[in-house]
Amino acid sequence: MADSDLTSQATSAPGKVFLAGGYLVLDRAYTALVFGLDARIHVHIEPIRIESGVTLSEIIVRSPQFRGAVWEYGYRLVERDGGIGVTQLRASHDDRIDRNPFIETTLTYALTYISTLHPGTPISPSNISILASSAYYSTPGTAVPLMSSTTTPSTPFLNFDVPLSAAHKTGLGSSAALVTSFTAALLSHYLSKEEFDLDSEDGLRVLHNLAQAAHCAAQGKVGSGFDIASAVYGSCLYRRFSPSLLSSIPEPCKPSFAPKLRSLIEGDTWDTEIRKAAVQMPAGLRLVMCDVDCGSETPGMVKQVLKWREENSEEANKIWAELQVGNDALAAELTRLATEGTASGDGKYAKLRELFQGNRQLIRQMSAASGVPIEPPQQTALLDACSNVPGVIGGVVPGAGGYDAIVVLLEDNDEVITDLKKLLDGWKVEGETGDDDGVQIGKVGIIGVREEMVGVKREDPEAYKQWVTS
Numbered sequence: 001m002a003d004s005d006l007t008s009q010a011t012s013a014p015g016k017v018f019l020a021g022g023y024l025v026l027d028r029a030y031t032a033l034v035f036g037l038d039a040r041i042h043v044h045i046e047p048i049r050i051e052s053g054v055t056l057s058e059i060i061v062r063s064p065q066f067r068g069a070v071w072e073y074g075y076r077l078v079e080r081d082g083g084i085g086v087t088q089l090r091a092s093h094d095d096r097i098d099r100n101p102f103i104e105t106t107l108t109y110a111l112t113y114i115s116t117l118h119p120g121t122p123i124s125p126s127n128i129s130i131l132a133s134s135a136y137y138s139t140p141g142t143a144v145p146l147m148s149s150t151t152t153p154s155t156p157f158l159n160f161d162v163p164l165s166a167a168h169k170t171g172l173g174s175s176a177a178l179v180t181s182f183t184a185a186l187l188s189h190y191l192s193k194e195e196f197d198l199d200s201e202d203g204l205r206v207l208h209n210l211a212q213a214a215h216c217a218a219q220g221k222v223g224s225g226f227d228i229a230s231a232v233y234g235s236c237l238y239r240r241f242s243p244s245l246l247s248s249i250p251e252p253c254k255p256s257f258a259p260k261l262r263s264l265i266e267g268d269t270w271d272t273e274i275r276k277a278a279v280q281m282p283a284g285l286r287l288v289m290c291d292v293d294c295g296s297e298t299p300g301m302v303k304q305v306l307k308w309r310e311e312n313s314e315e316a317n318k319i320w321a322e323l324q325v326g327n328d329a330l331a332a333e334l335t336r337l338a339t340e341g342t343a344s345g346d347g348k349y350a351k352l353r354e355l356f357q358g359n360r361q362l363i364r365q366m367s368a369a370s371g372v373p374i375e376p377p378q379q380t381a382l383l384d385a386c387s388n389v390p391g392v393i394g395g396v397v398p399g400a401g402g403y404d405a406i407v408v409l410l411e412d413n414d415e416v417i418t419d420l421k422k423l424l425d426g427w428k429v430e431g432e433t434g435d436d437d438g439v440q441i442g443k444v445g446i447i448g449v450r451e452e453m454v455g456v457k458r459e460d461p462e463a464y465k466q467w468v469t470s
């Protein structure tokens, strides 16, 4: 594309909550039931206009809700088909470099892919802004007043006034939503609609594959990729890709990185399965997430659970087979209620309630057998208390579990939310405060999010004027 054709673009991608299939989904024999959330990460990209004759190879990325969150990158074509090498620049010699591996790696992967479609054409400079829904962080923020000189409506984003590293994450999948939205914005900006169309199945497939490759590389590990899948496609039933797929490409900047990345991204070796129709939310129900002021490290828990499975395969496979049956039944019942509607009366959610309880029992069995606190007693007490609030169908520890947030399915009305909130407000005082593991869960609060069926989407670039510094 000619430089003059490059226009401002904006995209957004949702966060996730993992309702069923944690740990199991790491193995392709099992699936996960994942809901997208209405907390989104938005990315705005615009060209940096330069005088003719001047060459500049610079991309500036800002996260204006956070203090000092500016990352400047230079880029160049690397010999022997090594793709685009990206180097973070310092504003001055004394400046400390504050790296953001998710941004740097996503730039490297996306610019490399773009360069293979436009060989010989230099990539022009751009200015990128990232804006995140406040639900991603429990750090309090302040609303930014409307710009008096424009008619642009106020945006929902808050100013956190702390460095990004000091913000407390609520665990909704900020890095996956960021990598997905950032990749979508770069592809939409630098490629023509014929080359990349975010509204087409092919466009989503390329975006999914590229974002998975970049996210895995930035994380330095291969997770199941469920968080990228839900950021791209929204709520879905997910079966992971074979982990060996990503080992077929060289490291960035190494010979042949660019052509190998392109053929991986566009090729048909991906065996991911996404079933959107298999996950629905019945009318009249919704999800609520409750933030537990504590936390767990997913990678350590994953390692221990997988070790237990390896050493106790018969017992583990039996529990996993039962969990998969329960998870499938949960997805099927949600879909049945959503498509067939519900009979009225007290018993209409009886089966859903039973399925939540059954799955939790199996998760506790896995916890006890593996010695990993997936649903520890403190969370059992909290989930039981939430499940007893009239109008609440059930809840689980999502994903890897532990002492992170819980997710609750309930009837979508103010009275139920108010009762749940009342319970949670008093929780620290009245609740279970530790077991023999000595962990005490802190204050519990409702995170302002709910499920969202739609994945990545285009946004109106005009809506970000207040936040974009050129």
Ligand SMILES: Nc1ncnc2c1ncn2[C@@H]1O[C@H](COP(=O)(O)OP(=O)(O)O)[C@@H](O)[C@H]1O
Pocket (backbone or CB within 6 Å): 063, 100, 101, 102, 103, 130, 131, 132, 164, 169, 171, 172, 173, 174, 175, 176, 178
């Ligand atoms: N608003 C943001 N702007 C820039 N980078 C962000 C933003 N939010 C999250 N990130 C990146 O994502 C990382 C957090 O990812 P991760 O630890 O995987 O948490 P999560 O569970 O929310 O995905 C941060 O360290 C940062 O690199």
Ligand SMILES: C[C@@](O)(CCOP(=O)(O)OP(=O)(O)O)CC(=O)O
Pocket (backbone or CB within 6 Å): 018, 021, 022, 023, 024, 025, 026, 171, 172, 173, 222, 223, 224, 225, 226, 298, 302, 398, 399, 400, 401
């Ligand atoms: C264990 C898992 O199957 C699910 C983890 O789900 P979480 O939602 O707990 O994940 P994080 O956001 O990375 O903490 C690992 C995986 O599938 O990659």
